[in-house]
Amino acid sequence: MNEDDEGIRLQKVMAAAGVGSRRVSEDLIAAGRVSVNGEVVTEPGRRVDPTRDVVHVDGLRVQLDDHHLTLVLNKPLGVISAMSDDRGRPTLEPYVEPTGKRLFHVGRLDSDTDGLLLLTNDGELAHRLAHPSYEVSKTYVAEVRGDVARGVSRRLREGVELEDGPARADRFTVLQQRHDASVVQIQLHEGRNRIVRRMLEEVGHPVTRLTRIAMGPIRLGQLRPGQTRPIVSTELGQLMKVVGL
Known part of the structure; x- marks a missing residue:
C-alpha cells in the first residue's frame, strides 16, 4: 500500500488490475457488481489492501497483487516440462527468463506433446489447478x-x-x-x-x-510454438472461478 495506512481506493485498485478505467470501476461499484471479501460494496471510496483483500466483479476474482503473473505458453515439441535438465534437453527456462519472475509450470506435457502449458507464480492457483478434486x-x-x-x-x-x-x-x-x-x-x-x-x-x-x-476456460488460440501471453482480467477471473478462488 502506498496511499495511506488505511489502504487504496477500490476503484484505483480495480483500474490497475485491468478491470476498466476508474470511471468504469466506479460505475461497477455503484451498480452493486463488486464485492470485497464476500461483501457487496456500493461506495467507490472503500479502501482495500491489494495484498490481503479479495475482490470479485460479477462473481469473477480480480487479481490485485501485481507480483503475481500467469502465462500461457505454447510449448514446442521436444521441450520437457522442467526448468532445468542434467541431460541437456531443452527446458522451459528460456520462456520464463524474460519475465524476471520465478514461475512454476502447472502440470506437465511430455516432450513429444506440444501446446498449452500454464506458467504462474501464484502458488494457490497452481495448487488448485493441479489438484484432482477440482477436475479442471x-x-x-x-x-x-x-x-x-x-x-x-x-x-x-x-x-x-x-x-x-x-x-x-x-x-x-x-x-x-x-x-x-x-x-x-x-x-x-x-x-x-x-x-x-x-x-x-x-x-x-x-x-x-x-x-x-x-x-479449463483458457484456450491456446493462435499462439505460435514458443510464444507466451499473459492471462489477465476476465480470462484470469474465469480460470480462478473454476478452482473456487
Whole structure:
C-alpha cells in the first residue's frame, strides 16, 4: 500500500488490475457488481489492501497483487516440462527468463506433446489447478492412425480399462478422416501420465501427434510454438472461478 495506512481506493485498485478505467470501476461499484471479501460494496471510496483483500466483479476474482503473473505458453515439441535438465534437453527456462519472475509450470506435457502449458507464480492457483478434486478439464487435438469407427466415441465416454485403472473422456469428436488416419478432439479432466495416448491406443488408434489446445476456460488460440501471453482480467477471473478462488 502506498496511499495511506488505511489502504487504496477500490476503484484505483480495480483500474490497475485491468478491470476498466476508474470511471468504469466506479460505475461497477455503484451498480452493486463488486464485492470485497464476500461483501457487496456500493461506495467507490472503500479502501482495500491489494495484498490481503479479495475482490470479485460479477462473481469473477480480480487479481490485485501485481507480483503475481500467469502465462500461457505454447510449448514446442521436444521441450520437457522442467526448468532445468542434467541431460541437456531443452527446458522451459528460456520462456520464463524474460519475465524476471520465478514461475512454476502447472502440470506437465511430455516432450513429444506440444501446446498449452500454464506458467504462474501464484502458488494457490497452481495448487488448485493441479489438484484432482477440482477436475479442471483439458482438451487435446490428436492425429491418430486408422479410421475412427462410430462406436469409439461411446466407448471412450463410457470408459476404458488401463493398467492403472479406468479412464473416461468427457467429450470425443472426430474432426477429420483421411488416408487411414484421423484427427480427433478429446476432452477429459484426468492428469495421469500419458493418459490420452494410452486411451486412444486402447481403442486401436495410436497417436502420431498430440496438442493440448485448452485447459479449463483458457484456450491456446493462435499462439505460435514458443510464444507466451499473459492471462489477465476476465480470462484470469474465469480460470480462478473454476478452482473456487
